[in-house]
Amino acid sequence: MANRVNLDAMIPREDVAIEENPHATDDHITEFQIAYLEKDSKILKLLRKPNFQRETNHWSPHQIASFIMSFLDNEVIPSLIFWDSASYVFVLDGGHRLSALRAWIEDDYGDKGISEEFYKGQELSKEQIRMAKRTRNMVEDKVGKFSDLCKLVDSQDTTLASKRAKTLFKRKLILQWVKGNPELAESSFYKINSMGTPLDDVERMLIENRRKPIAIAARITLRGGSGHKYWSAFTAEKTKLDSVNLGKELHDLLFEPESDEPLKTMDVPLGGSTSPVEALALLVDFFTIAANREPTPKNIDKYDDDPTGAGTVRVLAKSLEVISRITGNFPGSLGLHTGVY
Numbered sequence: 001m002a003n004r005v006n007l008d009a010m011i012p013r014e015d016v017a018i019e020e021n022p023h024a025t026d027d028h029i030t031e032f033q034i035a036y037l038e039k040d041s042k043i044l045k046l047l048r049k050p051n052f053q054r055e056t057n058h059w060s061p062h063q064i065a066s067f068i069m070s071f072l073d074n075e076v077i078p079s080l081i082f083w084d085s086a087s088y089v090f091v092l093d094g095g096h097r098l099s100a101l102r103a104w105i106e107d108d109y110g111d112k113g114i115s116e117e118f119y120k121g122q123e124l125s126k127e128q129i130r131m132a133k134r135t136r137n138m139v140e141d142k143v144g145k146f147s148d149l150c151k152l153v154d155s156q157d158t159t160l161a162s163k164r165a166k167t168l169f170k171r172k173l174i175l176q177w178v179k180g181n182p183e184l185a186e187s188s189f190y191k192i193n194s195m196g197t198p199l200d201d202v203e204r205m206l207i208e209n210r211r212k213p214i215a216i217a218a219r220i221t222l223r224g225g226s227g228h229k230y231w232s233a234f235t236a237e238k239t240k241l242d243s244v245n246l247g248k249e250l251h252d253l254l255f256e257p258e259s260d261e262p263l264k265t266m267d268v269p270l271g272g273s274t275s276p277v278e279a280l281a282l283l284v285d286f287f288t289i290a291a292n293r294e295p296t297p298k299n300i301d302k303y304d305d306d307p308t309g310a311g312t313v314r315v316l317a318k319s320l321e322v323i324s325r326i327t328g329n330f331p332g333s334l335g336l337h338t339g340v341y
Helices: 044-048 061-072 095-106 113-118 128-142 146-150 162-167 180-191 201-208 211-224 237-255 274-292 310-326
Strands: 032-033 048-050 081-083 089-093 174-180
Touching: 044 048, 044 061, 061 095, 061 128, 061 162, 089 095, 089 180, 113 237, 146 162, 174 180, 174 211, 201 211, 211 237, 211 274, 211 310, 237 310, 274 310
Parallel strands: 048 089, 081 174
Antiparallel strands: 032 174, 081 089
């Protein structure tokens, strides 16, 4: 996942398994304006990504800059697809497009206020900050800052920037709506994502098993207990706290210190890069073995769903026992340099 920009903080994530909107009608908005993504927008406050949606970190700086240019130059952009629940409006397709526009508005490509708050408790990785800066430079070179274009809306100039400024608040994206219950929304999501950029096998596996303890444990560990609160539905506060603390400890042992490529030091992380798909695959494999030490480990789909969080804490704790034997400063650690592994 090299050279990808982390925009996951731009649209919050929420569980679609909530009541279907009893007041749903055919009278939905059919066009989406960029003003809906500004800070005080009421529409923005309603927008959510489904909790089974993959992280919004699959676009490169070039894709983000090119999309913003396409938006301003009136080029064809595919429709957004939403689903209306009782409480929120869910983005089934178009999460990267809307996140790119909001990142441009907020000047936050994964390294400023919204992202810092989203990942509170975990220091942003050097790679995430590096890609954010590269994206910002590219966007400002090809398009300019959102705030600067806003100042040109009433300009009489005939420059490209002035023409784009006049398009800025007139351009509208087409909206389509999925109507039905949460199961239909999820089914629609799978069909939509079988086209375009298809789901990776690991992403699909995690989505289908997202309520299993290994899947929850892997997501908590990847971000060191920060980002979206995959543990928020756990019933006991102590369980939530334990899962976050264990996930952070495992993250630090597996993925710290962060490495740069090409490697110029032997101070390398045991788990390698925290690139989302690769790291999640590693974590699922490791937890599958470490959490159930049998001749034939139990696969992720064989676990029961974990509404209380007890199963997730158990997976994290057992896995921490194994990692503590391999690395770290624990009394039982073998003390071998990570390069050995």
